[in-house]
Amino acid sequence: MDSMGNNGYQQERSTAYQEHEDRRATRVHEVYDVAIVGAGAAGTSAAIFTARSGQKTLVVDAGETGVLKAKLYNHVGFDKVYGPEFFRLAREQAANAGAEVVQAKVVALRRDGGSAGCDSGEVQSDDPGTYVLQAEDGREFRARWVILCTGRWLELARQAGIVTVPGREHRYPEVIQVDAEGRTNLPRVWAAGAVAGASPHTIVVAGDGARVALNLLSDIRGERVIDHDVLPAKEAARLEAGAAEPANR
């Protein structure tokens, strides 16, 4: 523990975040394609899909995910995994996919430029403008699309004028109202995971983050997006025959 009460894991996380922030600070007025608020299972999963599809992706997280306290025995693919390890792997995977991960608390979301009337639900494609995400420490991030994956934290949604509805899951009395695809009432602002009413289990919210990201990507491209990587037949045969991994990873 240090004087701030941080353990080794938290210090390691702070260092990694700081490195990301330093890189970020060198780029002024950068506009991201997609900004994701919240790097829990939902946000990191959404980021993997948006970044892999070539969208310039930012993930902003205040560092309070409940996953850090979780002991996961019910996430397929892991016999068991503890929260900090799960969170580290998820963030690492999002960063490897090309997403930029920054530690900051977003306190305001406002639209800059484009057509007026954020609550119309219509995207003005000729002049869509951008969203400005205002962080508590004064930094501003800009993005064309936003996905809110803020778990049980609703302050930002409320500040931005996003419509909420009663939730049905334990500890989630209120959630963001989304349509079947994941859109909120603000144009180009989507929501996924527990904050959007998904059952609060890592496997479910991770799936919901992926689902909403794919819906958003499909909207951007104007056709359904699928993200599959296929092994060449020779490599598949090697693996079937018992090889531990493909010759060319």
Ligand SMILES: Cc1cc2nc3c(=O)[nH]c(=O)nc-3n(C[C@H](O)[C@H](O)[C@H](O)COP(=O)(O)OP(=O)(O)OC[C@H]3O[C@@H](n4cnc5c(N)ncnc54)[C@H](O)[C@@H]3O)c2cc1C
């Ligand atoms: C103690 C505990 C044990 C659990 N055990 C299990 C288990 O065994 N199995 C299981 O499947 N699930 C378990 N869960 C539930 C699982 O962790 C949640 O379902 C899951 O965390 C919800 O995921 P999420 O991505 O929607 O939100 P979260 O993981 O809550 O992530 C939301 C993130 O958004 C960030 N955020 C919020 N507002 C802002 C803002 N304004 N600016 C920047 N960042 C913001 C927060 O800091 C947080 O990191 C457990 C949860 C807890 C708390």
